[in-house]
Amino acid sequence: MKYIIYILLSFNLTTFIISAEETRQVDKHEHGVGELNIAVEGSTIEFEFMIPGADIVGFEYVAKSDDDIAKINQALKTFDDYTNIFTLPSNSLCELDSQKVALKEEDEHDDHDEHEDHDEHDDQDEHAEENHNEFYAKYSFECGNINAIKEVNFPYFATFTNSGELEVQFISNMGSTSFEVEGDEPSINTDGKI
Numbered sequence: 001m002k003y004i005i006y007i008l009l010s011f012n013l014t015t016f017i018i019s020a021e022e023t024r025q026v027d028k029h030e031h032g033v034g035e036l037n038i039a040v041e042g043s044t045i046e047f048e049f050m051i052p053g054a055d056i057v058g059f060e061y062v063a064k065s066d067d068d069i070a071k072i073n074q075a076l077k078t079f080d081d082y083t084n085i086f087t088l089p090s091n092s093l094c095e096l097d098s099q100k101v102a103l104k105e106e107d108e109h110d111d112h113d114e115h116e117d118h119d120e121h122d123d124q125d126e127h128a129e130e131n132h133n134e135f136y137a138k139y140s141f142e143c144g145n146i147n148a149i150k151e152v153n154f155p156y157f158a159t160f161t162n163s164g165e166l167e168v169q170f171i172s173n174m175g176s177t178s179f180e181v182e183g184d185e186p187s188i189n190t191d192g193k194i
C-alpha cells in the first residue's frame with residue numbers, strides 16, 4: 001500500500017516531505033482512537049500524532065466538494081498552531097523547532113488500475129466509502145528546562161468535537177509509559193518520567 005500527501009501546509013516553518021519510512025497503513029487505524037508518540041531525548045521533546053480523519057473532520061472519503069475541502073484545509077491550519085492540540089508548561093521554556101502537518105490518504109491508484117478500462121463509477125463509489133485517511137502532525141521542541149514538563153494538556157479534545165481518545169506512547173531515557181487520554185480529563189502526568 002502506498003500513500004500520497006493530499007495537502008501539505010506549513011506556515012512560517014520548514015516544510016518537510018513525508019518520507020516512505022514514516023508512512024504506515026492508514027486503514028489500520030481505529031476510528032475514535034488517535035495515536036500520539038511522545039519522545040524525549042536530552043533537551044528535545046517530539047510529538048507525533050496520527051489521527052483518523054473521522055476524528056477530525058468527521059469523514060475520510062476523498063474531499064471533492066468545496067465544503068469538504070474547506071474543512072480539511074481548516075483542520076490542517078488548526079494543526080499548524082500546536083497550541084490548539086496540546087500545551088506545555090511555560091516554565092519548561094520549550095521553543096518549537098520544527099513541525100510538519102499533512103493529511104495522509106490511501107493511494108488508490110494501484111487498486112483501481114484493473115478498473116481503468118471500464119467506466120464503473122458505482123464500484124468506485126463503493127470504494128470511496130471504505131476509504132481511509134488520517135491527519136499526521138509532528139512537532140519538535142527544544143526546551144530550556146525540560147524537567148519542568150510535569151504534565152501535558154490537550155486542548156485537542158475541545159478543538160475537535162469529533163475527537164475520541166488519544167493513545168499516548170511516551171518514551172524518555174527513564175523508560176516508556178502509555179496513557180489513554182479522553183476529553184473529560186485532557187492531560188497526562190509526566191512528573192518523574194523525564
Ligand SMILES: [Zn+2]
Pocket residue numbers: 026027029031052053054060131132133
Ligand atoms: Zn478510517
